[in-house]
Amino acid sequence: MFPIVESSLGRLIILSSKKRIRLQCYIGYQSIRNYKKPIWVPIAPSKMYKNIVETPLPKMELQEVTALQETYKLYSSSLWKFQDGISREHEAQMQKEAIQVSEEVELERIFKMNDAENEKVKKIREESVIKEWEEVEAQILAMRKGLEEEELIRLEETEKVIQSELKRLEKVIKIEDLDEVIDKAMAAEWDYNFAIDKSGKIVQGRYNNSIGLADLSIPKKPNITPIQVAK
Amino acid sequence: MPLPSIGGGTFARAGGPCIKLFLHGHANRPFFHIVITSKFAPLGTHPVEQLGTYDPMPNTENQKLLSLNIERTRYWMGQGATFSNTAAQLLGKAGFLPIHPETYMKAWRNRYKVADDEEAKKAAEATAESGPSQPPSSSSP
Numbered sequence: 191m192f193p194i195v196e197s198s199l200g201r202l203i204i205l206s207s208k209k210r211i212r213l214q215c216y217i218g219y220q221s222i223r224n225y226k227k228p229i230w231v232p233i234a235p236s237k238m239y240k241n242i243v244e245t246p247l248p249k250m251e252l253q254e255v256t257a258l259q260e261t262y263k264l265y266s267s268s269l270w271k272f273q274d275g276i277s278r279e280h281e282a283q284m285q286k287e288a289i290q291v292s293e294e295v296e297l298e299r300i301f302k303m304n305d306a307e308n309e310k311v312k313k314i315r316e317e318s319v320i321k322e323w324e325e326v327e328a329q330i331l332a333m334r335k336g337l338e339e340e341e342l343i344r345l346e347e348t349e350k351v352i353q354s355e356l357k358r359l360e361k362v363i364k365i366e367d368l369d370e371v372i373d374k375a376m377a378a379e380w381d382y383n384f385a386i387d388k389s390g391k392i393v394q395g396r397y398n399n400s401i402g403l404a405d406l407s408i409p410k411k412p413n414i415t416p417i418q419v420a421k
Numbered sequence: 422m423p424l425p426s427i428g429g430g431t432f433a434r435a436g437g438p439c440i441k442l443f444l445h446g447h448a449n450r451p452f453f454h455i456v457i458t459s460k461f462a463p464l465g466t467h468p469v470e471q472l473g474t475y476d477p478m479p480n481t482e483n484q485k486l487l488s489l490n491i492e493r494t495r496y497w498m499g500q501g502a503t504f505s506n507t508a509a510q511l512l513g514k515a516g517f518l519p520i521h522p523e524t525y526m527k528a529w530r531n532r533y534k535v536a537d538d539e540e541a542k543k544a545a546e547a548t549a550e551s552g553p554s555q556p557p558s559s560s561s562p
Contacts, residue, residue, distance in 0.1 A: 251526070258522035265519040270498055277499025 426454065428470035436460025438502035440494065442475060442511070443468060451477055455489060455508065457497055472497070475511060487515050 247255070363371050385393045424430065432438060439460040446452035453475040456468035473489035480486065494517070504512065506523070513521040 251529075254529075255522055255526060258525055262519060262522050269518070270501070273495050273498040274501075275499075277496050280496070 424467050426471060428456075428468055430458065430467035430469045432459045432469060433466075434459035434462045436462075438469070438497060438500060439505060440472065440497065440502055440508050441505040442508055453477065455487075457502055460503065470497075487511065489515070489517065491517070 387393060436459050438457050440455065440457050442453040443456045443458075444451060444453055444464075454468070454471050455473035455475060457470050457472060458466055458468045470493065472494050473487065475485075475487045477485060489512070504518070506521075509518060510521040510524055512518045513524060
């Protein structure tokens with residue numbers, strides 16, 4: 191009769207009435223229940239023939255629990271009766287005192303009680319605050335020690351790096367020695383007027399006797415093995 | 422004018438006065454007021470009087486703090502107020518009331534559970550040490 195639309199919110203039953211000329215539509219809403227359903231709503235088919243088996247308590251536990259419950263009831267009822275008596279006496283006393291004691295005296299008494307309580311709490315709080323600060327102090331000292339140790343390690347590592355760099359830079363040309371090195375380089379003559387034979391002989395230049403002017407010392411006999419000419 | 426949290430409500434429902442835990446707080450941060458209301462009052466009803474507080478989240482020293490106006494609680498007990506199950510268990514553990522039977526029950530069930538878990542663990546370890554059993558050898562004629 192009425193179209194039913196299923197959505198994530200629930201089932202939407204679209205009802206319409208044509209009483210007036212214009213179509214009036216409104217939606218009947220069945221929400222997803224998060225509570226026990228009312229007694230007049232029928233049982234769902236999935237739950238109709240469900241066999242609910244209740245696991246009974248073990249015998250020992252049941253005996254123990256019943257014994258405990260009985261003693262608890264006894265204690266509770268005796269407490270209530272005792273308290274009932276005390277509260278009646280207290281009420282009677284309060285009524286008596288209310289007549290006798292004036293407001294100012296009562297206030298003074300209350301203030302004294304409050305001050306005493308405040309003193310007690312203050313003492314406890316001061317002790318706990320001191321303890322907390324001591325812990326904080328110890329933490330800070332430990333942190334500082336850690337930082338100092340890290341700093342030492344870092345310094346050692348930087349020292350190593352510096353030393354390795356200095357070693358590397360020992361062979362580098364320094365500004366003070368620059369002139370000397372330039373003069374030496376200019377003075378060094380390289381003799382390019384030489385030739386190498388197919389057999390491997392070095393034929394020296396015409397006007398120079400030796401080529402050993404630079405630091406490199408060229409051997410008189412070549413280290414190269416003579417090339418064997420194919421027969 | 423809204424009523425203060427210390428009280429001001431009335432015993433409008435049937436059931437007599439009852440001391441319960443009233444949940445306040447926020448998401449993931451529960452906090453309870455120990456209040457006195459009617460026994461069958463709905464959950465959001467304003468209490469007649471607040472008797473104390475209970476914080477279920479442990480503090481930095483692993484303590485769950487409970488405060489209680491003992492004088493007023495005893496007065497209401499004298500007037501015939503009952504305790505809800507949870508309130509009775511809590512105050513039993515705190516020492517104001519005798520220990521509730523459910524506390525003992527939870528304790529021995531926990532002990533049984535721990536013992537069972539340990540046995541299962543030992544059995545699992547024993548089977549792991551012995552190793553998998555060899556498959557039966559098939560001997561076909």
